[in-house]
Amino acid sequence: MATRAMALGGLALLAACGSTPIQPPVDSLTVARVMGRDVEVPPLLPESGNSVWPSEDAPRGTIGNPDARVRPGEPPTTRNQERRGSSSPPPMNDVYSGPPPGFQAPNLRPLNPAPAPLAPPPPRADGRVIPTPNGPVVTSTGGPGYATYTTPEGATGIAIPQGGTTTLLDGRGGVRQVPTPR
Template sequence: MGKPRMALRLTAVGALAALAACAGRPLEAPVDSLTVARVMGQPVEVDPLLPVAGSVWPSASDEERRGTIGNPDAVIRPDQQNDRPPPLRRGSSTPPALPPVTDAYPGLRQPAPPPAPVYAPPARADGRVIPTPQGPAITTGGGPGYATYTTPDGATGIAVPQGSTTTLMDADGRVRQVPTPR
Protein backbone atom coordinates (compact mmCIF):
# COMPACT_ATOMS: atom_id res chain seq x y z
CA MET A 1 0.00 0.00 0.00
CA GLY A 2 2.85 2.37 0.79
CA LYS A 3 4.92 1.70 -2.35
CA PRO A 4 2.31 2.90 -4.90
CA ARG A 5 1.78 6.14 -2.95
CA MET A 6 5.50 6.73 -2.75
CA ALA A 7 5.89 6.14 -6.49
CA LEU A 8 3.03 8.57 -7.18
CA ARG A 9 4.64 11.25 -5.01
CA LEU A 10 8.03 10.80 -6.68
CA THR A 11 6.42 11.09 -10.12
CA ALA A 12 4.63 14.28 -9.08
CA VAL A 13 7.85 15.79 -7.68
CA GLY A 14 9.71 14.89 -10.90
CA ALA A 15 7.02 16.52 -13.04
CA LEU A 16 7.13 19.68 -10.94
CA ALA A 17 10.93 19.79 -11.23
CA ALA A 18 10.72 19.45 -15.03
CA LEU A 19 8.11 22.21 -15.17
CA ALA A 20 10.27 24.50 -13.02
CA ALA A 21 13.27 23.91 -15.29
CA CYS A 22 11.21 25.03 -18.31
CA ALA A 23 9.86 28.11 -16.53
CA GLY A 24 13.28 29.77 -16.39
CA ARG A 25 13.59 29.95 -20.21
CA PRO A 26 11.74 32.68 -22.10
CA LEU A 27 9.41 31.49 -24.84
CA GLU A 28 10.57 32.64 -28.24
CA ALA A 29 8.85 32.14 -31.55
CA PRO A 30 11.08 31.21 -34.48
CA VAL A 31 11.50 34.54 -36.26
CA ASP A 32 12.38 33.04 -39.63
CA SER A 33 9.09 31.10 -39.84
CA LEU A 34 6.67 32.23 -42.58
CA THR A 35 3.65 31.31 -40.46
CA VAL A 36 4.87 33.30 -37.45
CA ALA A 37 5.57 36.33 -39.64
CA ARG A 38 1.99 36.18 -40.98
CA VAL A 39 0.53 35.79 -37.48
CA MET A 40 2.58 38.74 -36.20
CA GLY A 41 1.25 40.87 -39.09
CA GLN A 42 4.60 41.41 -40.73
CA PRO A 43 4.72 41.83 -44.54
CA VAL A 44 5.68 38.58 -46.21
CA GLU A 45 7.40 38.23 -49.58
CA VAL A 46 6.18 35.08 -51.32
CA ASP A 47 7.24 33.99 -54.80
CA PRO A 48 4.22 33.56 -57.12
CA LEU A 49 3.33 30.12 -58.38
CA LEU A 50 4.61 29.64 -61.94
CA PRO A 51 3.97 26.81 -64.40
CA VAL A 52 6.62 24.14 -64.50
CA ALA A 53 8.61 24.12 -67.73
CA GLY A 54 8.28 20.95 -69.72
CA SER A 55 5.46 18.71 -70.92
CA VAL A 56 2.74 19.73 -68.49
CA TRP A 57 -0.16 20.22 -70.91
CA PRO A 58 -0.76 18.14 -74.04
CA SER A 59 0.90 19.53 -77.10
CA ALA A 60 -0.70 19.74 -80.56
CA SER A 61 0.73 16.35 -81.47
CA ASP A 62 -0.90 14.87 -78.37
CA GLU A 63 -4.31 16.12 -79.46
CA GLU A 64 -4.70 13.42 -82.11
CA ARG A 65 -6.76 10.33 -81.35
CA ARG A 66 -5.29 8.03 -78.74
CA GLY A 67 -5.92 4.44 -77.95
CA THR A 68 -7.82 3.67 -74.79
CA ILE A 69 -8.70 0.48 -73.01
CA GLY A 70 -12.16 0.56 -74.59
CA ASN A 71 -10.83 1.39 -78.07
CA PRO A 72 -7.18 0.33 -78.47
CA ASP A 73 -7.35 0.64 -82.28
CA ALA A 74 -7.93 4.40 -82.17
CA VAL A 75 -4.20 5.14 -82.36
CA ILE A 76 -3.28 6.54 -85.76
CA ARG A 77 0.38 6.35 -86.61
CA PRO A 78 1.90 7.96 -89.71
CA ASP A 79 3.56 4.69 -90.74
CA GLN A 80 0.33 2.73 -90.38
CA GLN A 81 -2.18 2.61 -93.18
CA ASN A 82 -5.75 3.15 -92.17
CA ASP A 83 -7.39 1.19 -94.98
CA ARG A 84 -8.72 -1.66 -92.89
CA PRO A 85 -12.14 -1.24 -91.30
CA PRO A 86 -12.33 -0.94 -87.53
CA PRO A 87 -13.05 -4.19 -85.70
CA LEU A 88 -16.68 -4.98 -85.00
CA ARG A 89 -17.46 -4.21 -81.36
CA ARG A 90 -20.28 -6.08 -79.71
CA GLY A 91 -22.24 -4.74 -76.79
CA SER A 92 -22.65 -6.68 -73.59
CA SER A 93 -26.20 -7.71 -74.56
CA THR A 94 -25.06 -9.39 -77.78
CA PRO A 95 -24.69 -13.14 -77.25
CA PRO A 96 -21.51 -14.78 -78.52
CA ALA A 97 -21.62 -16.52 -81.88
CA LEU A 98 -22.39 -20.22 -81.50
CA PRO A 99 -20.67 -22.89 -83.57
CA PRO A 100 -22.86 -24.54 -86.22
CA VAL A 101 -24.80 -27.59 -85.08
CA THR A 102 -23.81 -30.79 -86.87
CA ASP A 103 -24.94 -34.35 -86.43
CA ALA A 104 -21.40 -35.69 -86.75
CA TYR A 105 -21.47 -36.76 -83.09
CA PRO A 106 -25.11 -37.39 -82.12
CA GLY A 107 -24.15 -39.10 -78.88
CA LEU A 108 -22.48 -35.92 -77.59
CA ARG A 109 -25.58 -33.75 -77.68
CA GLN A 110 -26.41 -32.09 -74.41
CA PRO A 111 -29.90 -32.72 -73.06
CA ALA A 112 -32.13 -29.69 -72.66
CA PRO A 113 -31.77 -28.06 -69.26
CA PRO A 114 -34.57 -28.78 -66.80
CA PRO A 115 -37.23 -26.10 -66.52
CA ALA A 116 -36.70 -23.48 -63.87
CA PRO A 117 -38.46 -24.26 -60.59
CA VAL A 118 -41.74 -22.47 -60.12
CA TYR A 119 -41.73 -20.12 -57.16
CA ALA A 120 -44.38 -21.05 -54.64
CA PRO A 121 -45.30 -18.26 -52.26
CA PRO A 122 -45.13 -19.14 -48.56
CA ALA A 123 -48.26 -20.32 -46.82
CA ARG A 124 -50.37 -17.48 -45.53
CA ALA A 125 -50.10 -16.79 -41.83
CA ASP A 126 -53.46 -15.05 -41.57
CA GLY A 127 -56.90 -16.63 -41.50
CA ARG A 128 -55.88 -19.94 -39.90
CA VAL A 129 -58.02 -21.24 -37.03
CA ILE A 130 -56.25 -22.46 -33.89
CA PRO A 131 -58.71 -24.36 -31.66
CA THR A 132 -58.27 -23.63 -27.93
CA PRO A 133 -60.32 -24.69 -24.90
CA GLN A 134 -61.53 -21.06 -24.54
CA GLY A 135 -62.64 -20.83 -28.20
CA PRO A 136 -61.05 -20.51 -31.63
CA ALA A 137 -58.13 -18.14 -32.17
CA ILE A 138 -57.85 -16.69 -35.68
CA THR A 139 -54.38 -15.73 -37.00
CA THR A 140 -54.15 -12.18 -38.33
CA GLY A 141 -50.61 -12.04 -39.75
CA GLY A 142 -47.08 -12.73 -38.61
CA GLY A 143 -43.83 -13.79 -40.13
CA PRO A 144 -41.56 -16.80 -40.44
CA GLY A 145 -41.86 -18.84 -37.27
CA TYR A 146 -44.73 -16.95 -35.59
CA ALA A 147 -48.23 -15.63 -36.15
CA THR A 148 -50.36 -13.04 -34.39
CA TYR A 149 -53.89 -14.04 -33.37
CA THR A 150 -57.15 -12.64 -32.09
CA THR A 151 -59.77 -14.50 -30.06
CA PRO A 152 -63.56 -13.89 -30.33
CA ASP A 153 -63.53 -11.90 -27.07
CA GLY A 154 -60.89 -9.48 -28.52
CA ALA A 155 -57.77 -10.83 -26.77
CA THR A 156 -54.60 -10.81 -28.88
CA GLY A 157 -51.24 -12.55 -28.75
CA ILE A 158 -48.49 -14.40 -30.56
CA ALA A 159 -48.67 -18.03 -31.69
CA VAL A 160 -45.41 -19.95 -32.15
CA PRO A 161 -45.82 -23.36 -33.86
CA GLN A 162 -43.42 -25.95 -32.44
CA GLY A 163 -44.05 -29.19 -34.25
CA SER A 164 -47.13 -30.94 -32.84
CA THR A 165 -47.92 -28.13 -30.40
CA THR A 166 -48.38 -24.38 -30.72
CA THR A 167 -47.45 -22.01 -27.90
CA LEU A 168 -49.94 -19.17 -27.44
CA MET A 169 -48.62 -16.11 -25.61
CA ASP A 170 -51.46 -13.73 -24.73
CA ALA A 171 -50.93 -9.99 -24.42
CA ASP A 172 -51.80 -10.21 -20.69
CA GLY A 173 -48.82 -12.57 -20.09
CA ARG A 174 -50.69 -15.87 -20.05
CA VAL A 175 -48.92 -18.73 -21.90
CA ARG A 176 -50.75 -21.82 -23.19
CA GLN A 177 -49.87 -24.82 -25.30
CA VAL A 178 -52.44 -26.29 -27.68
CA PRO A 179 -52.21 -28.98 -30.38
CA THR A 180 -51.10 -27.61 -33.76
CA PRO A 181 -53.99 -27.79 -36.25
CA ARG A 182 -53.35 -29.76 -39.41
Protein backbone atom coordinates (compact mmCIF):
# COMPACT_ATOMS: atom_id res chain seq x y z
CA MET A 1 0.00 0.00 0.00
CA ALA A 2 2.79 2.43 0.93
CA THR A 3 4.55 1.63 -2.35
CA ARG A 4 1.49 2.57 -4.37
CA ALA A 5 1.18 5.87 -2.50
CA MET A 6 4.84 6.69 -3.18
CA ALA A 7 4.44 5.81 -6.86
CA LEU A 8 1.36 8.06 -7.18
CA GLY A 9 3.19 10.91 -5.42
CA GLY A 10 6.15 10.52 -7.80
CA LEU A 11 3.86 10.64 -10.82
CA ALA A 12 2.20 13.79 -9.47
CA LEU A 13 5.59 15.45 -9.09
CA LEU A 14 6.58 14.52 -12.64
CA ALA A 15 3.34 15.90 -14.00
CA ALA A 16 3.85 19.19 -12.13
CA CYS A 17 7.40 19.56 -13.49
CA GLY A 18 6.40 19.16 -17.12
CA SER A 19 3.51 21.62 -17.08
CA THR A 20 5.59 24.82 -17.34
CA PRO A 21 6.83 25.52 -20.91
CA ILE A 22 10.40 26.79 -21.28
CA GLN A 23 10.57 30.39 -22.51
CA PRO A 24 13.80 31.82 -24.00
CA PRO A 25 15.07 35.04 -22.43
CA VAL A 26 13.74 37.80 -24.67
CA ASP A 27 16.27 40.48 -23.64
CA SER A 28 19.27 38.40 -24.73
CA LEU A 29 21.43 39.68 -27.63
CA THR A 30 21.80 36.13 -28.95
CA VAL A 31 18.01 35.55 -29.00
CA ALA A 32 17.48 38.90 -30.72
CA ARG A 33 19.99 37.98 -33.44
CA VAL A 34 18.45 34.49 -33.89
CA MET A 35 14.97 36.04 -34.22
CA GLY A 36 16.34 38.28 -37.01
CA ARG A 37 16.04 41.62 -35.21
CA ASP A 38 18.57 44.38 -35.81
CA VAL A 39 20.69 44.78 -32.69
CA GLU A 40 22.72 47.90 -32.13
CA VAL A 41 25.87 47.14 -30.15
CA PRO A 42 28.32 49.93 -29.30
CA PRO A 43 31.82 49.32 -30.75
CA LEU A 44 34.68 48.32 -28.49
CA LEU A 45 36.93 51.29 -27.70
CA PRO A 46 40.32 51.34 -26.00
CA GLU A 47 40.30 52.22 -22.33
CA SER A 48 42.09 55.31 -21.15
CA GLY A 49 45.32 54.85 -19.24
CA ASN A 50 47.62 51.86 -19.22
CA SER A 51 45.55 48.78 -18.44
CA VAL A 52 48.26 46.31 -19.48
CA TRP A 53 51.19 47.41 -17.35
CA PRO A 54 50.38 48.54 -13.81
CA SER A 55 52.09 51.54 -12.35
CA GLU A 56 55.17 50.85 -10.28
CA ASP A 57 54.49 50.22 -6.62
CA ALA A 58 56.41 51.99 -3.92
CA PRO A 59 59.27 49.92 -2.47
CA ARG A 60 58.26 47.71 0.40
CA GLY A 61 60.20 45.84 3.02
CA THR A 62 61.27 42.33 2.18
CA ILE A 63 63.47 39.75 3.85
CA GLY A 64 66.34 40.70 1.53
CA ASN A 65 65.85 44.44 2.03
CA PRO A 66 63.99 45.21 5.27
CA ASP A 67 64.92 48.92 5.15
CA ALA A 68 62.81 49.58 2.06
CA ARG A 69 59.65 50.24 4.08
CA VAL A 70 57.43 53.15 3.24
CA ARG A 71 56.23 55.15 6.22
CA PRO A 72 53.45 57.71 5.86
CA GLY A 73 54.93 61.14 5.23
CA GLU A 74 58.52 59.84 4.75
CA PRO A 75 60.39 59.15 1.54
CA PRO A 76 61.35 55.47 1.08
CA THR A 77 64.80 54.48 2.27
CA THR A 78 66.88 51.64 0.86
CA ARG A 79 70.41 50.37 1.41
CA ASN A 80 71.36 50.81 -2.24
CA GLN A 81 69.64 53.55 -4.18
CA GLU A 82 71.15 52.53 -7.52
CA ARG A 83 69.61 49.76 -9.53
CA ARG A 84 71.94 47.11 -10.85
CA GLY A 85 71.51 44.20 -13.23
CA SER A 86 72.26 40.56 -12.63
CA SER A 87 75.69 40.86 -14.26
CA SER A 88 76.79 43.76 -12.04
CA PRO A 89 79.09 42.87 -9.16
CA PRO A 90 77.58 43.39 -5.71
CA PRO A 91 78.61 46.43 -3.68
CA MET A 92 81.40 45.85 -1.21
CA ASN A 93 79.08 45.96 1.81
CA ASP A 94 77.03 43.03 0.38
CA VAL A 95 79.99 40.63 0.08
CA TYR A 96 79.46 37.34 1.94
CA SER A 97 81.57 37.28 5.06
CA GLY A 98 80.92 33.70 6.19
CA PRO A 99 78.51 32.13 8.64
CA PRO A 100 77.41 34.04 11.71
CA PRO A 101 79.36 33.52 14.93
CA GLY A 102 78.38 30.33 16.73
CA PHE A 103 76.97 28.69 13.59
CA GLN A 104 77.59 24.95 13.48
CA ALA A 105 76.98 23.05 10.27
CA PRO A 106 74.75 19.98 10.61
CA ASN A 107 76.36 16.57 10.36
CA LEU A 108 75.15 15.27 7.02
CA ARG A 109 75.70 11.80 5.66
CA PRO A 110 75.94 11.23 1.90
CA LEU A 111 72.73 10.33 0.08
CA ASN A 112 74.38 7.57 -1.96
CA PRO A 113 77.04 5.76 0.06
CA ALA A 114 79.74 3.91 -1.84
CA PRO A 115 78.50 0.54 -3.10
CA ALA A 116 79.86 -2.61 -1.52
CA PRO A 117 82.53 -4.35 -3.58
CA LEU A 118 81.11 -6.97 -5.90
CA ALA A 119 82.15 -10.60 -5.86
CA PRO A 120 84.20 -11.68 -8.88
CA PRO A 121 82.10 -13.11 -11.67
CA PRO A 122 81.98 -16.89 -12.04
CA PRO A 123 84.27 -18.38 -14.67
CA ARG A 124 82.75 -18.48 -18.12
CA ALA A 125 81.48 -21.81 -19.34
CA ASP A 126 81.34 -20.85 -23.01
CA GLY A 127 84.24 -20.97 -25.43
CA ARG A 128 86.24 -23.63 -23.56
CA VAL A 129 87.89 -26.36 -25.61
CA ILE A 130 87.71 -29.83 -24.04
CA PRO A 131 90.01 -32.43 -25.64
CA THR A 132 88.37 -35.87 -26.10
CA PRO A 133 89.59 -39.10 -27.73
CA ASN A 134 87.24 -38.45 -30.70
CA GLY A 135 88.38 -34.81 -31.18
CA PRO A 136 87.98 -31.51 -29.33
CA VAL A 137 84.55 -30.21 -28.29
CA VAL A 138 83.74 -26.52 -27.72
CA THR A 139 81.36 -25.35 -24.99
CA SER A 140 78.79 -22.63 -25.65
CA THR A 141 75.95 -21.65 -23.31
CA GLY A 142 75.14 -23.11 -19.95
CA GLY A 143 74.39 -22.41 -16.35
CA PRO A 144 75.93 -23.08 -12.94
CA GLY A 145 77.36 -26.59 -13.05
CA TYR A 146 76.86 -27.40 -16.78
CA ALA A 147 77.50 -26.18 -20.31
CA THR A 148 76.36 -27.27 -23.74
CA TYR A 149 78.98 -28.41 -26.23
CA THR A 150 79.35 -28.97 -29.96
CA THR A 151 81.63 -31.54 -31.65
CA PRO A 152 83.48 -30.87 -34.93
CA GLU A 153 80.84 -33.00 -36.71
CA GLY A 154 78.04 -30.76 -35.37
CA ALA A 155 76.68 -33.12 -32.69
CA THR A 156 75.65 -31.47 -29.41
CA GLY A 157 75.50 -32.52 -25.78
CA ILE A 158 75.92 -31.42 -22.17
CA ALA A 159 79.27 -31.07 -20.36
CA ILE A 160 79.24 -31.35 -16.55
CA PRO A 161 82.55 -30.40 -14.88
CA GLN A 162 83.25 -32.46 -11.73
CA GLY A 163 86.59 -31.40 -10.33
CA GLY A 164 89.38 -33.12 -12.27
CA THR A 165 87.04 -34.73 -14.78
CA THR A 166 84.21 -33.58 -17.06
CA THR A 167 81.27 -35.82 -17.89
CA LEU A 168 80.04 -35.47 -21.49
CA LEU A 169 76.45 -36.53 -22.22
CA ASP A 170 75.70 -36.72 -25.93
CA GLY A 171 72.32 -36.51 -27.66
CA ARG A 172 72.22 -40.30 -28.38
CA GLY A 173 72.51 -41.25 -24.69
CA GLY A 174 76.26 -41.83 -24.64
CA VAL A 175 78.28 -40.88 -21.53
CA ARG A 176 82.04 -40.20 -21.52
CA GLN A 177 84.37 -38.94 -18.85
CA VAL A 178 87.39 -36.89 -19.89
CA PRO A 179 90.02 -34.96 -17.90
CA THR A 180 89.03 -31.35 -17.23
CA PRO A 181 91.46 -28.93 -18.94
CA ARG A 182 93.13 -26.38 -16.70
